[in-house]
Structure formats: C-alpha cells, structure tokens
Amino acid sequence: MVDRKGFTLWLTGLSGAGKTTLAELLAIELSTRGVDIEILDGDDVRTNLSKGLGFSKEDRDTNINRIGYVCRLLSRNGVGVLAAVISPYRAVRDEVRSAIERDGAEFIEVFVKCPIAVLAERDVKGLYKKALAGEIKGFTGVSDPYEEPLAPAVVVETDRESVSSSIKRIIRELERRGLIREVVVSPPLIRRRVFSQRSGALAKESRPAKAATRIASLPILQRIFLKRPLRSKHRNESGYRAHS
Amino acid sequence: MVDRKGFTLWLTGLSGAGKTTLAELLAIELSTRGVDIEILDGDDVRTNLSKGLGFSKEDRDTNINRIGYVCRLLSRNGVGVLAAVISPYRAVRDEVRSAIERDGAEFIEVFVKCPIAVLAERDVKGLYKKALAGEIKGFTGVSDPYEEPLAPAVVVETDRESVSSSIKRIIRELERRGLIREVVVSPPLIRRRVFSQRSGALAKESRPAKAATRIASLPILQRIFLKRPLRSKHRNESGYRAHS
Numbered sequence: 001m002v003d004r005k006g007f008t009l010w011l012t013g014l015s016g017a018g019k020t021t022l023a024e025l026l027a028i029e030l031s032t033r034g035v036d037i038e039i040l041d042g043d044d045v046r047t048n049l050s051k052g053l054g055f056s057k058e059d060r061d062t063n064i065n066r067i068g069y070v071c072r073l074l075s076r077n078g079v080g081v082l083a084a085v086i087s088p089y090r091a092v093r094d095e096v097r098s099a100i101e102r103d104g105a106e107f108i109e110v111f112v113k114c115p116i117a118v119l120a121e122r123d124v125k126g127l128y129k130k131a132l133a134g135e136i137k138g139f140t141g142v143s144d145p146y147e148e149p150l151a152p153a154v155v156v157e158t159d160r161e162s163v164s165s166s167i168k169r170i171i172r173e174l175e176r177r178g179l180i181r182e183v184v185v186s187p188p189l190i191r192r193r194v195f196s197q198r199s200g201a202l203a204k205e206s207r208p209a210k211a212a213t214r215i216a217s218l219p220i221l222q223r224i225f226l227k228r229p230l231r232s233k234h235r236n237e238s239g240y241r242a243h244s
Numbered sequence: 245m246v247d248r249k250g251f252t253l254w255l256t257g258l259s260g261a262g263k264t265t266l267a268e269l270l271a272i273e274l275s276t277r278g279v280d281i282e283i284l285d286g287d288d289v290r291t292n293l294s295k296g297l298g299f300s301k302e303d304r305d306t307n308i309n310r311i312g313y314v315c316r317l318l319s320r321n322g323v324g325v326l327a328a329v330i331s332p333y334r335a336v337r338d339e340v341r342s343a344i345e346r347d348g349a350e351f352i353e354v355f356v357k358c359p360i361a362v363l364a365e366r367d368v369k370g371l372y373k374k375a376l377a378g379e380i381k382g383f384t385g386v387s388d389p390y391e392e393p394l395a396p397a398v399v400v401e402t403d404r405e406s407v408s409s410s411i412k413r414i415i416r417e418l419e420r421r422g423l424i425r426e427v428v429v430s431p432p433l434i435r436r437r438v439f440s441q442r443s444g445a446l447a448k449e450s451r452p453a454k455a456a457t458r459i460a461s462l463p464i465l466q467r468i469f470l471k472r473p474l475r476s477k478h479r480n481e482s483g484y485r486a487h488s
Contacts, residue, residue, distance in 0.1 A: 048313045069292045
C-alpha cells in the first residue's frame with residue numbers, strides 16, 4: 001500500500017521560461033531521495049493524450065484537464081509528479097488542484113517566471129520571433145493570455161537566479177511540507193565528498209555547512225550538463241538558457 | 245521507491261460481458277491484499293481522456309493507446325491497474341502490452357467471454373436490441389469486429405461460471421506470477437470465521453480447506469451485493485446478470 005504521500009508539482013509559465021529544465025533536474029534530485037517520480041511534459045503529453053487538440057481556450061482546458069486526471073491517478077498512489085505545462089488559465093489550474101487535494105495528495109504550484117523580453121532574446125525554439133512577427137497565432141504571452149498564479153507556493157525568476165538556486169528553493173518547499181525527507185550530511189562525510197568529488201579543490205572550505213550547501217547542487221548539475229547538449233552557444237552563468 | 249512489481253490486468257470482451265463487474269470485485273479483493281489498485285473503465289475513460297473521439301477503428305485505437313499510456317505510467321510505479329475496456333483490435337492491445345512490458349511491469353490479458361446470444365438476452369443497457377435493429381452503427385460484435393485474444397492468460401466464460409469462480413481463477417494467475425501474495429488461512433482461524441460470518445450455518449463443514457475456499461469468496465460478494473443495486477429483476481446463480 002501507499003506509504004508515502006504523493007504530490008503534483010505543477011510548473012506553470014511561458015514557453016521557454018525553464019519549466020522542462022527544472023522538471024528534469026528536480027527528477028534526478030528527487031529520485032536520489034527515494035521518491036517515485038514521473039515527468040509530464042506539455043509537449044510529450046500532447047502526443048500521448050491530446051493529439052488533435054488545438055490551442056483554443058477550450059482545447060487548452062481539455063488538455064490541462066487530461067493532464068490533471070493523470071496527475072491525480074499517480075499522486076494518489078504515492079507518486080511525485082512533475083508537470084511542466086504552460087497552463088495559461090487560472091481556473092483550470094485550480095480545478096486540477098481541487099481534484100488532487102480531494103484525493104488526499106498535495107498540489108504545489110510553482111510559477112516559473114521570466115519576462116517576455118528575455119524569452120524573446122533566448123528564443124531557443126525560434127517561436128517568439130515567429131509569434132512576434134504574427135506568424136503564429138494564439139501564442140501564450142504574445143497573442144494569447146497568460147494568467148499568473150495568484151498565490152503560488154514558489155516563484156522562481158529564471159532571468160535572475162541560477163537553476164541550482166531555483167531547485168533548492170523548490171526542494172525546500174517539498175521538505176517543509178514533509179513530502180520528502182531532509183538530507184542531513186554529517187561533517188566527516190562532507191569532508192570525504194569534498195575531496196573525492198572535486199579533487200581537493202573545495203577542501204579549503206573551512207565551514208562544513210557552507211561546503212554542504214555548495215556540494216549539494218554539484219553532482220546533479222554535472223550529470224545534467226554532461227548528458228544534455230547545450231541548446232545555445234552561450235549558456236549563461238545561471239544554467240538557464242543564454243540570452244546573449 | 246517502488247518495492248512491488250506493478251501490473252496491468254487487461255479485461256477485454258464485448259459490451260455487457262462482465263468486465264466492469266469483475267474489475268470492481270477484483271479491486272476489493274486485491275485492496276485487502278495490500279495492492280494499490282486503480283480501475284480504468286472504458287466509459288469512465290471516454291469522459292476523462294477521450295471526449296470527442298468516436299467509434300471508428302482509428303478513434304478506438306487512439307482511445308486504447310491513451311488508456312495504455314496511463315496504465316503504463318501507473319504500472320511502472322507499482323500500481324495494479326484493472327482496465328475494463330472492450331478493446332476490439334488485437335494489434336493495439338499488443339502495442340499496450342509491449343509498452344508496459346518494456347517498462348518492467350506485467351501485462352495480463354483476460355478474455356471476458358460470453359456469446360452474443362446470451363448478451364443480447366441480458367442486454368442490461370438495451371444496446372444490443374438497438375444494435376441488432378440497426379439503430380446503432382459500428383456496435384462491437386454486431387456490426388463491428390471483435391478480434392478475440394490469441395493467447396490470453398485467463399479466459400473467463402461468464403455465461404458458464406460464477407463470478408466468484410472467475411475471480412478466483414484471475415487471482416490465482418496473479419499469485420502464480422508472484423504479483424500478489426498467497427493468502428494462507430490456518431485451521432483455527434477458519435473455524436472462527438465460519439462461526440462469526442454465517443452464524444454457524446457453515447460450522448458443520450468438516451474439512452477446513454473446503455470451508456476456506458467457500459468463505460474466501462463470501463465477504464466480497466456480500467459487500468458488493470449490499471452496495472450495488474441489482475441491475476435486472478432476476479440475478480442468476482452465477483452472480484453475473486440474469487438472462488431470463
């Protein structure tokens with residue numbers, strides 16, 4: 001039987017804001033903490049659940065309701081679901097929240113925030129250029145509405161903070177809610193990890209707590225950067241896409 | 245993390261053959277054995293995942309693929325999914341099987357078999373009458389094909405056997421595959437249950453093993469018959485719908 005409370009972490013925000021990047025990094029971090037994780041990514045889901053649906057308000061709502069239905073089934077069976085979907089309309093996001101909470105699981109809304117100007121500059125998929133030129137109709141944030149969450153559990157500002165800082169704040173929220181265990185690293189263990197992982201480069205860090213904080217984010221990011229090709233020539237310091 | 249192998253028990257067969265009845269009874273039995281269970285019922289799923297889809301071969305296949313996608317996500321997280329869907333086409337059932345097995349979960353095909361003549365007599369929803377009169381087009385088994393499974397794990401013949409016998413055979417298959425634990429009832433325990441549950445009526449049963457077999461099916465059926473209104477005036481001995 002389910003011995004762990006399931007949850008749906010709902011990452012909402014404009015196209016290119018960093019939802020998928022966050023979901024993928026969070027999945028690795030949460031898996032290492034023993035949580036069963038599923039990512040439901042907007043693009044992925046449109047293939048598997050919503051082929052044929054368009055981008056009218058009605059079709060978008062139907063799409064979100066279907067994703068919500070799957071989140072609900074998984075969450076109430078103890079799975080941690082990371083949903084990375086634009087989901088521009090507040091009302092349907094709230095419907096999903098209610099359905100999930102009714103089943104005793106948690107719904108955590110994370111607003112992945114980034115100004116349109118920055119997104120148009122990053123423009124990884126070249127969509128903003130087309131949308132701003134009027135070549136794509138009904139593009140969220142340009143020619144279609146995006147209703148910002150009124151009371152999100154976490155707001156991450158991906159043009160101002162590093163990915164690892166965003167991840168940490170989201171993880172902290174999950175810990176605060178008791179959905180994942182806090183990781184406590186004892187001083188001797190830290191010292192060992194410092195030496196082995198960065199060949200002594202961090203060994204001069206005198207305060208174990210400070211070292212722990214820095215190290216916690218390292219393995220994840222290293223693994224990801226090795227696995228994922230850089231999507232633009234200049235990845236900025238933050239780890240989100242470059243905007244040069 | 246998932247400590248139990250998930251599975252999808254796929255109940256395929258004509259409308260009215262007994263798929264939903266079996267899924268609901270199995271869900272109770274399996275829940276008491278500590279398995280996390282979800283029922284995906286054809287009608288239910290058409291509302292949540294496939295509104296707008298019709299009954300052409302293409303739409304039916306899309307519907308089954310969506311159900312299969314959800315079964316896969318749940319099964320690979322240790323859930324036991326009971327899918328009760330007509331699913332008339334063999335090829336798409338096999339696609340679902342492959343997808344689920346690829347993820348390390350099990351797919352158990354159960355053919356819920358009942359001759360058209362019996363179904364037309366039962367005709368709980370009055371659909372066969374209409375289909376045979378040509379008022380419903382593309383009705384599986386009447387004016388649309390049903391491709392029987394070639395090698396189902398279990399075949400239940402709902403016009404010839406009792407519900408409890410069908411349930412037992414399906415449960416035995418799950419036990420055989422090691423997906424659920426076998427329930428062993430020790431003799432003293434049996435004797436107590438005999439007295440308490442049927443006010444001594446079964447107390448004269450001399451062989452504990454025989455009593456255990458009979459009693460195993462009683463609480464489930466009693467609970468169900470109290471909860472579910474009889475759908476036709478005459479429920480036959482088998483527990484499936486009456487065909488008088």
